[in-house]
Amino acid sequence: MKKARFTALQLLVHGAGWLPLAWLVFDFLTDNLTANPIQAIEQRSGIHAITFLLFSLACTPLASILDWKELPLRRKALGNYGFLYAAVHVATFFILDYGLNLAAIWRDVATKSFIILGAIAFLLLLPLAATSFRFWMKRLGKNWKRLHRLVYLITPLVVVHFFMAKKGDLLNLSGDIFQPFLYGGLAVALLLLRLPPIKKRLSRV
Amino acid sequence: MNSPIPSSEITPKQAYLSRRDFIKAAGILAGSMALAACAPDLLNAPASDPAELTTSAKTDELGDPLNSHKDIINYNNYYEFTTDKEGVARLAQNFPTSPWDVEVSGLVKTPRKFGVEDLIKSFPPEERIYRLRCVEAWSMVIPWLGFPLSKLLNLVEPTSAAKYVRFETVFKPAEMPGLKEPWYPWPYQEGLRLDEAMHDLTFLATGLYGGELPAQSGGGIRLVVPWKYGFKSIKAIVKIELTAEQPATMWSAIAPNEYGFYANVNPAVDHPRWSQASERRIGELARRDTLPFNGYAEQVASLYEGMDLAKNY
């Protein structure tokens, strides 16, 4: 029998990757994006971005735990979908929300640390997305892996950005904090699983 | 001067401009870099379906059109139900708003419980077209029905010791699923200084768009203080209490560095999360500049003479 061109996991990853965008476009065309569609796009793309980043981060530890060797092969695609939604998020902010009015953007951004954190995270994502082509993987060799460790910095930045984007107060443990808590908890867990002592135990299982 | 905002007869419930038209306009424009610049013209262009654009000639006193009834009753910040603005209307659809009682107590000569039905009989509803500016940097123009809060307060006669007014929202966890969230210091409460409360613009709304005030918009009865951020305009009020001390308010209890007691709309005082210098009018694409006191400076700025508004945010 001929081998299938795509594995089931591959189909799942790419299906899941495009689905939120299709859903967003569908809701846009059917007038289903709330009375404030720009904010809805901004928030939904933000959530999708962080979700795919976490999926991507989950591949390596889950591969050890489940002994599923294909998983790490898919983390790059998942990360790229994370970048796709981050790009939609950022483009929505600059183009739809602010109409590229740089003066207004600067006036508002300069005073909002959560936007600055988001912007740093996005700038750090750019080289990762740009080097995701096979050409760069080959060319950079070992440095490719080193470069992509930036995601360990990007993830906490995005989690803090998420917390601060919500109407709550972490120090008081009050307000709209459940969702960022959930994502923050997962992010911390996924990063902890990479600490050498924990990692060693995982791979022994 | 306490000049009320002019308004004429009751507004019909037609949408000024449906969201579908907006989406259409947005669709035509999508991809265009000049999006923001040309949007307003497109939005004013005649819609393909004239029935959809039964333009209510009504505007606020600055000439801006009313938001559609549909948008007003389907986009609500009402955390007692859910933090999802579009989900409130559905969760509130069976919430009973009538009969509704409000207890007025504290430093008053004649504490009393009022039925909203009786209040409507005593104070025939007038229409006020007010801008509502949410702290999240979106805004709407809304035609309320109701009466000035001062009429109710005069009825109970605040004593000379009364300096503030405290308001409390109904607490019914069985009917308001959001109240199960442990992260908020329920019940919702708000407060005004007595002179703010007695100002003619300060309004108790019992109706909307010429009809009833639906549960998601704050029925049985809600406060509307148009020169303050929307969260000051507390919904579903069951208690009004005159006090000597400044009352605690829900959002300033949650994040005191973000939400103050006064919460006057002020483009010069920034918020760590949302731009307070500009806002999006629901139904429009481009941002517009936020006005000091939400455009009511002439009527209310004198209330704050000599105060540092950056400190008393």
Ligand code: HEM
């Ligand atoms: C230049 C970079 C960025 C800007 C200007 C920006 C801007 C914003 C703004 C304005 C909000 C608040 C939306 C609202 O509630 O109205 C937000 C929320 C959010 N952003 Fe960003 N962001 C940036 C980068 C990122 C990146 C790189 C990610 C993830 C990879 C991200 C994820 C999120 C998430 C998860 C939220 C919360 C969405 C929600 O409210 O449910 N952002 N961002």
